[in-house]
Amino acid sequence: MTIGIVATLKVQDGKNAEFESVFRDLAAQVRANEKGNLAYQLTKSRSDPNTYKVLELYTDQAAVDHHGQTDYFRAAGPKMGPCLAARPEVEYLDGV
Secondary structure: OOEEEEEEEEEOOOOHHHHHHHHHHHHHHHHHHOOOEEEEEEEEOOOOOOEEEEEEEEOOHHHHHHHHHOHHHHHHHHHHHHHEOOOOEEEEEEOO
């Protein structure tokens, strides 16, 4: 069964470009190295330019677990952290 994840990230004023750069690097690594990842897309709110949502889709729980254990995912946290205005909100979804 596929697993979806929607992560909502609030970014501090003036940190958008830095955040997007870090995310682009992370997304490139995910797409190149995770065959269990079907989608990994950063989107930006039309009503609040400091709110982003990451739309993720994985083949199964093992692919989700693998993603969280990669060196590049773990390294992205400290790089993104100074850009964030709040803790990420993460929702897990089951494919139907």
